[in-house]
Amino acid sequence: MKVLGILGAQRKDGVTAKMLAAVFQGIATDNTTEVIYLEDFALKADVPGTANPELDLIESKMRESDVWVLAAPTYWGSLSGRLKNLFDCLRQRLVRFDHTGTMHPASFKNKHYISLTNCYTSSFENMICGVTDASLRLCDKVMSAAGVIKIGEAVVTGTWGMETLTPKKKKECLDLGHKINRIRRRDDQTVKRYFELFFMVAVMALITMLLQKACASFIPLDNFWFNYLSFTVIFFILLASMLHFVTFMKHKRH
Ligand SMILES: Cc1cc2nc3c(=O)[nH]c(=O)nc-3n(C[C@H](O)[C@H](O)[C@H](O)COP(=O)(O)O)c2cc1C
Missing domain, CATH: 3.40.50.360 (Flavodoxin domain)
Incomplete structure (x- = not known):
């Protein structure tokens, strides 16, 4: 090489x-x-x-x-x-x-x-x-x-x-x-990226569900629509924070 x-x-x-x-x-x-x-x-x-x-x-x-x-x-x-x-x-x-x-x-x-x-x-x-x-x-x-x-x-x-x-x-x-x-001469990162994406979604879904459970006293989770809405909102906030972090802090600074 x-x-x-x-x-x-x-x-x-x-x-x-x-x-x-x-x-x-x-x-x-x-x-x-x-x-x-x-x-x-x-x-x-x-x-x-x-x-x-x-x-x-x-x-x-x-x-x-x-x-x-x-x-x-x-x-x-x-x-x-x-x-x-x-x-x-x-x-x-x-x-x-x-x-x-x-x-x-x-x-x-x-x-x-x-x-x-x-x-x-x-x-x-x-x-x-x-x-x-x-x-x-x-x-x-x-x-x-x-x-x-x-x-x-x-x-x-x-x-x-x-x-x-x-x-x-x-x-x-x-x-x-x-x-x-x-490094290999040619590397296809696509499979690796799908694994990373799967891992991120799995971790965020887990955190979202834990947060939902923590809020169970004031969100009626047995109601389908409340459950769905709270999941969507918490998941969105987590995703937005992560994207913000990746976009603004992805480079080494020290
Ligand atoms: C034209 C010029 C502009 C520079 N601008 C900045 C700057 O905006 N911020 C900063 O922290 N250092 C700045 N520096 C310092 C350089 O980043 C620093 O000198 C660099 O580490 C030099 O690398 P070298 O030792 O390989 O020449 C500047 C230096 C020069 C010569």
């Missing part, structure tokens, strides 16, 4: 590069690894009839790889311009457009990716405000449009003056490297 690290930071030896190096340390030696530093490339979007050798080179490296490790700091509350620019320039090559202009995954479908980011903001502030969320969300948006499968993500906070990663963060990145070793 081939793993390509894409470093989109201003510093070649900064925290982002250290996170990337830690992930690569965890990758088994029978895999091939390569890192490209985006500052080394003058990337431009395609212009019909004009050669674009630098973008061709990066595209070919991405095509040859099975896993991409996208490493970019959070700048101005979003993904660093270097990596964003790569995504922008590659748009026409990452996805295919149908006759209505809707995007579909193209030739990169079923490759895998990891996203890494960091910020000066403290762990606590990032937990509350989600400063790094936009960076991770942008990577997810582009990769999902391209049909690329996520392996994981890591965030390092409080990077002001940071020279080395803490042992905890280093281990987190190493573990992501180990995760790369375990």
Whole structure:
């Protein structure tokens, strides 16, 4: 398997590069690894009839790889311009457009990716405000449009003056490297997702029924319609809270 690290930071030896190096340390030696530093490339979007050798080179490296490790700091509350620019320039090559202009995954479908980011903001502030969320969300948006499968993500906070990663963060990145070793070339997550959905529905139905029982003194549960209504309302509240949590808190923040 081939793993390509894409470093989109201003510093070649900064925290982002250290996170990337830690992930690569965890990758088994029978895999091939390569890192490209985006500052080394003058990337431009395609212009019909004009050669674009630098973008061709990066595209070919991405095509040859099975896993991409996208490493970019959070700048101005979003993904660093270097990596964003790569995504922008590659748009026409990452996805295919149908006759209505809707995007579909193209030739990169079923490759895998990891996203890494960091910020000066403290762990606590990032937990509350989600400063790094936009960076991770942008990577997810582009990769999902391209049909690329996520392996994981890591965030390092409080990077002001940071020279080395803490042992905890280093281990987190190493573990992501180990995760790369375990992936299959093609994975279909559909069956797994149905199992997860079944499990979630089963747990929520159980909680709903327990809550109904707890309210039995003031809800006449032996009446079919009261039983049905209370079940629906409690189930809806649980489902809405869970969806809110998944939507707003799904990224690592500390
Ligand atoms: C242009 C620029 C914008 C930045 N914006 C933010 C920001 O909005 N929030 C934040 O917490 N840190 C911000 N930072 C700090 C970077 O996230 C921090 O320097 C990062 O950890 C650097 O990674 P590096 O060591 O790999 O260069 C910014 C840094 C730069 C250079």
